[in-house]
Amino acid sequence: MEKDRAGIDVAQQQGYRAFIPKPLPPKSPLNLDAETIELLSKADTAIGRLSGISETLPNPDLFVAMYVRKEAVLSSQIEGTEASLEDILEYESESRPRILANDVAEVVNYVRAMNYGLKRINQLPLSLRLIREIHAELMKGVRGRDKTPDDFRKTQNWIGPKGCALNTARFIPPPPHEMMQAMGEFEKYMHSELTYPLLIECALMHFQFETIHPFLDGNGRMGRLLITFFLCYKEILKKPLLYLSHYFKQ
Template identity: 30%
Template sequence: MTWSPSEPYNALPLLPPNAEIETKAVLRDTIRARAALASLNEAAKRMPNPLVLVNSISLLEAQASSEIENIVTTTDDLFRYAHDPAAAASPDTKETLSYRAALFAGLEIIARRPLSASTAIEVCTTIHRREMDVRTLPGTYIGNPATHEAIYTPPVGEGVIRDKLSNWSEYLHRDDEIDPLVRMAISHYQFEAIHPFEDGNGRTGRILNVLYLVQAGLLDAPILYLSRYIIRNKNDYYRLLLAVTQDGAWEDWVRFMLRGLEQTAQETLGKIDEIQSLQEAVRQEIRDLTTAGRNSDLLDVLFENPYARIANVIDRCGVSRPTAASWLNALVAGGVLRDLRLGRDRLFINARFLDILARSTPPPRSAEVLF
């Protein structure tokens, strides 16, 4: 059957692809991506409090992945409402926080059982905060944003979709010599081509990428911020996905994803260095400006979330409210923190940390690949 953008692609080939995937160029890029990921994983493990990175990167990934689907929130709002999503957050902020919740739910799932189609369904359900299952009705297609003409129409029929998801799941655990990073790229294309849900396929697929890397033992925690790379290269991302469907252009697609893994890991390594330097500066400022002395719990409060409340310090540091307030007020007076009124609450903002998290760094030149 010849592929047509306006016809359901029920003939989507099963995995593995009938093509040479691990070319010399792909293998070279795989080595570089694996080295970058290994360096990132080791650097994160050496952090005294890895939650500093896990909490922040998971939120930034949620923000970027949601933005790809035109669900837009600010970094400021995202961190402000991270521990209180039921408050006055915008619908887009709540939707983005649901993505982070889905990522952590997925981690709990793969700790109990291997990644599978049911994992994808549970992740998509958490994103939408309602029960989701595979599509049962026709009519879903991906359209040109300007003309609304079909660019791609995924398979239809519940049985067809479930069969292809089953094949996708089996491929994830296939016992062959394909590198896990290459397998992730291939399976990501396949999941997006199956497009199993009425909505949320892109976000679910990007969470599954991170879950797969954790399950494969390449990451100990969800500290990969791949969606920023996809936003930077959004046109190429969709162009190369479609090129696999149209022309079987697997090499360019796999290399694109490998480059993203390498760049993302290198950029996150840079953020770790900046965060640790700032932590040392703030540690000294705490000693100079407050009576907290060497209380490392206070430092953790200020870096596990850039927005801290007096109650957070009370709970974490085991001190009275007056003591917690005096510490935070002293840090505000010294220019270490900023404070903000939010209704009856008062937030203390680690603005320098927030700036490190929000700042976009240019991609490393050494990772450039031309197609």
């Protein structure tokens, strides 16, 4: 058993080792040095300016709609899709093709999942229920639709090169039972008093979600969606104008 502040690497009966993340917040306080605090201050200022833009535009929803689609394209490209922004706009135009290509469908679903989640966080808090609902929208009718969309996994998953097995995986998330415990703690943390500046909390939660990997497919896209939902839920962003996938894709 190897210990780390983020979690524990535990040997399983089947012979592989799975990572069991520790609940948030970290028991050992994060060391926010002067450089980090300065960068955090600059990021807060930049996000504040970005959020303020939406209040000065004559038609903010039209402007935001393009940002959402750009984020959808970039986030989906991280997962290997090849659809472009032009493909999405063509589909949404009156001359849309009858048969929707898989790559385009995945990006369209991302847009739908984003819009669905932004509407729902005005009706109920961020929760495991809402995460499952959004995941169902994300995976509806696309690759991975047969991997229990809208429900947390009941089997072990792993991360690695295409075709790899458990014993050659790059990373193995917690087994199903430990995964459900970790997601329960994750939900509690989303509703708890903040321990660190909000952007730090956002980064911690993104790391935690990706480490838990609660779904059989779509975890990366879902994790990136949660960043936007969390910032909007906490009213740091008035509109979803921040597309972090540009950074993640680099």
